[in-house]
Amino acid sequence: MITVGIVGGTGYTGVELLRLLVAHPGVELRVITSRSEAGMPVSDLFPNLRGHTELAFSVPDIDTLGGCDVVFFATPNGIAMQMVPELLEKGCRVIDLAADFRIQDIPEWEKWYGMTHACPASVVDAVYGLPEVNRAEIEKAHLVANPGCYPTAAQLGYLPLIENGLADVSSLIADCKSGVSGAGRGASVGALLAECSESMKAYAVPGHRHLPEIRQGLERAASQPVGLTFVPHLAPMIRGIHATLYARVVDRSVDIQSLYEQRYANEPFVDVLPAGSHAETRSVKGSNICRIAVHRPQDGDIVVVLSVIDNLVKGAAGQAVQNMNIMFGLEESQGLESIALLP
Numbered sequence: 001m002i003t004v005g006i007v008g009g010t011g012y013t014g015v016e017l018l019r020l021l022v023a024h025p026g027v028e029l030r031v032i033t034s035r036s037e038a039g040m041p042v043s044d045l046f047p048n049l050r051g052h053t054e055l056a057f058s059v060p061d062i063d064t065l066g067g068c069d070v071v072f073f074a075t076p077n078g079i080a081m082q083m084v085p086e087l088l089e090k091g092c093r094v095i096d097l098a099a100d101f102r103i104q105d106i107p108e109w110e111k112w113y114g115m116t117h118a119c120p121a122s123v124v125d126a127v128y129g130l131p132e133v134n135r136a137e138i139e140k141a142h143l144v145a146n147p148g149c150y151p152t153a154a155q156l157g158y159l160p161l162i163e164n165g166l167a168d169v170s171s172l173i174a175d176c177k178s179g180v181s182g183a184g185r186g187a188s189v190g191a192l193l194a195e196c197s198e199s200m201k202a203y204a205v206p207g208h209r210h211l212p213e214i215r216q217g218l219e220r221a222a223s224q225p226v227g228l229t230f231v232p233h234l235a236p237m238i239r240g241i242h243a244t245l246y247a248r249v250v251d252r253s254v255d256i257q258s259l260y261e262q263r264y265a266n267e268p269f270v271d272v273l274p275a276g277s278h279a280e281t282r283s284v285k286g287s288n289i290c291r292i293a294v295h296r297p298q299d300g301d302i303v304v305v306l307s308v309i310d311n312l313v314k315g316a317a318g319q320a321v322q323n324m325n326i327m328f329g330l331e332e333s334q335g336l337e338s339i340a341l342l343p
């Protein structure tokens with residue numbers, strides 16, 4: 001059994017990790033931390049877990065966490081980097097669901113996240129945890145930077161075009177919508193029901209923190225600089241991301257549908273829909289699946305890719321568990337077989 005600790009278990013990502021890990025047949029969940037809720041039984045805060053765990057929240061302790069095989073950080077940005085070096089020294093493996101280790105360019109990270117990085121040396125050793133790209137590296141990793149939600153949907157949607165040199169990468173457009181849970185569980189006016197229900201808005205149009213992460217992944221695939229316009233939107237739903245991705249193709253003769261089907265044929269968590277389909281966020285709610293539909297309107301040179309995920313699962317906790325499975329040689333889909341919820 002893999003012994004597991006979670007740092008920061010009271011947010012939406014934390015409870016999603018708990019939901020997946022308490023049912024995982026290869027996991028023994030040993031510790032779940034929260035400074036604000038220390039001593040409270042987990043099931044008192046999250047009644048959906050009643051009968052599934054007897055753990056109580058505790059204050060983070062390096063020695064206790066360091067005794068686990070793997071520790072997940074479901075914490076705000078800037079927390080994991082304070083503790084990761086000590087955990088790695090103790091032989092513990094780490095999966096960070098925040099952004100502390102995602103961007104390799106430290107000055108770029110510091111510009112977007114507004115703080116000085118506490119352990120830049122660890123960033124060099126971190127593996128970006130997008131299994132569909134870095135599976136072999138993840139297997140050997142001691143520190144995995146779990147991708148963000150928007151970056152997961154956008155990269156999976158664009159990769160087949162870019163890897164094959166078919167997209168004009170100078171002018172990519174990612175028009176993305178997210179459910180309100182993407183803002184986290186902390187109280188904020190913008191996430192109130194009366195503020196976000198029956199309304200949709202764009203935000204962070206001048207620049208969003210996920211922009212450099214998406215661009216980094218696409219530039220690695222393209223082996224050249226990428227021009228990307230990324231506009232996120234807040235949609236009146238709890239879960240889900242819908243990424244509508246635009247790219248101009250340089251060769252109209254290529255069968256784009258077949259290209260996507262072949263690229264993801266052996267990927268357990270990417271589903272390329274039949275030609276003419278329209279991907280829906282409700283089709284992935286609660287699952288670790290990314291569903292993709294590909295269109296070329298009027299048979300022109302613009303390809304429109306629709307990529308949908310559950311932002312809390314494939315966009316966060318589910319992908320983290322997928323990475324854990326790969327790191328420890330388990331079946332990649334173990335503990336992640338849940339079928340999406342309808343309605």
